[in-house]
Amino acid sequence: MSTIPDASGAGSVDPNLDFAGTTPYEDYVQADVLTHLQHPLSDDPGEMVFLVTTQVMELWFTVIVHEWETASRALREDRLPVAMDALKRSVRELEALNHSWRPLSQLTPAQFNAYRSALGEGSGFQSAMYRRMEFLLGEKSASMLVPHKAAPRVHAELEKALYQPSLYDEVLRLLARRGLPIPQDVLDRDLSQKYEPSPVIEETWAGIYADQDQNGELVRLGEALTDIGELVWRWRNDHLVATRRAMGSKTGTGGSAGVAWLEKRARKNVFPELWTARSHV
Numbered sequence: 001m002s003t004i005p006d007a008s009g010a011g012s013v014d015p016n017l018d019f020a021g022t023t024p025y026e027d028y029v030q031a032d033v034l035t036h037l038q039h040p041l042s043d044d045p046g047e048m049v050f051l052v053t054t055q056v057m058e059l060w061f062t063v064i065v066h067e068w069e070t071a072s073r074a075l076r077e078d079r080l081p082v083a084m085d086a087l088k089r090s091v092r093e094l095e096a097l098n099h100s101w102r103p104l105s106q107l108t109p110a111q112f113n114a115y116r117s118a119l120g121e122g123s124g125f126q127s128a129m130y131r132r133m134e135f136l137l138g139e140k141s142a143s144m145l146v147p148h149k150a151a152p153r154v155h156a157e158l159e160k161a162l163y164q165p166s167l168y169d170e171v172l173r174l175l176a177r178r179g180l181p182i183p184q185d186v187l188d189r190d191l192s193q194k195y196e197p198s199p200v201i202e203e204t205w206a207g208i209y210a211d212q213d214q215n216g217e218l219v220r221l222g223e224a225l226t227d228i229g230e231l232v233w234r235w236r237n238d239h240l241v242a243t244r245r246a247m248g249s250k251t252g253t254g255g256s257a258g259v260a261w262l263e264k265r266a267r268k269n270v271f272p273e274l275w276t277a278r279s280h281v
């Protein structure tokens with residue numbers, strides 16, 4: 001190993017420089033792979049940050065899916081503290097995800113137009129990892145698999161996620177195991193369908209929240225889910241506003257009506273009864 005003397009000449013406390021192969025950092029992080037995955041489609045210098053922000057968001061989606069799958073498994077095994085740790089980590093990760101809108105939040109139509117046509121029909125709508133997030137939130141839809149029919153691995157992962165219980169399904173099953181009223185038809189629901197709110201479950205959450213002392217653990221679970229719901233709502237709305245600023249009411253590259261379509265998506269709340277129950281506590 002080579003050492004370089006420090007400025008005082010008192011021997012080396014400097015990092016190692018010499019490695020037999022690639023650096024251990026590279027072996028772990030694969031930074032060389034990661035930093036050579038940027039292939040802009042236009043000559044516009046502003047496209048790079050659009051591409052990298054999208055890639056950064058894909059990485060956050062991946063981490064968040066990992067946390068919610070960890071939490072779902074832990075809930076299934078009645079390990080609530082493990083689930084809570086994963087949910088709380090995901091709240092901070094969602095905050096980081098949402099902050100990554102900043103570089104794109106004030107794009108003008110002329111700036112976006114400089115590379116928009118190069119994107120062709122490419123759209124975030126086709127993000128499979130975002131779709132897995134939505135499936136875990138209960139927003140299931142078999143038609144969302146169609147764009148991925150030519151990508152076997154992606155399609156298989158999404159299909160598996162479609163038929164698995166969402167994070168909220170696991171929460172409701174845990175409440176049922178603890179003797180709280182959860183309708184049997186909700187527990188037996190077709191998991192590949194979008195979750196529909198239930199008045200009985202709204203009452204169950206209202207009951208949990210009405211007695212914080214008795215139900216501390218479940219209130220904390222409800223609040224972690226509410227934090228997630230709020231931050232997902234914020235992501236959708238930040239996306240909506242950035243889109244409105246960048247392209248007004250033009251149609252999307254993915255073929256939708258654009259802002260009008262996103263407005264409809266952004267109006268929904270995930271974990272619906274956790275919001276409506278608040279009127280009855």
Ligand code: HEM
Pocket residue numbers: 053054057058104107122123124125126127130239242243246247251252253254255256257258259261262265
């Ligand atoms: C300012 C830049 C952006 C604009 C103008 C924009 C525009 C749009 C539009 C119009 C749609 C609707 C589908 C379509 O017709 O294309 C959409 C969907 C979507 N975009 Fe973006 N987008 C932007 C940035 C991003 C970024 C950085 C991401 C990160 C991955 C992203 C992820 C998504 C996702 C996941 C959807 C589907 C949403 C859903 O299914 O509810 N977008 N975008």
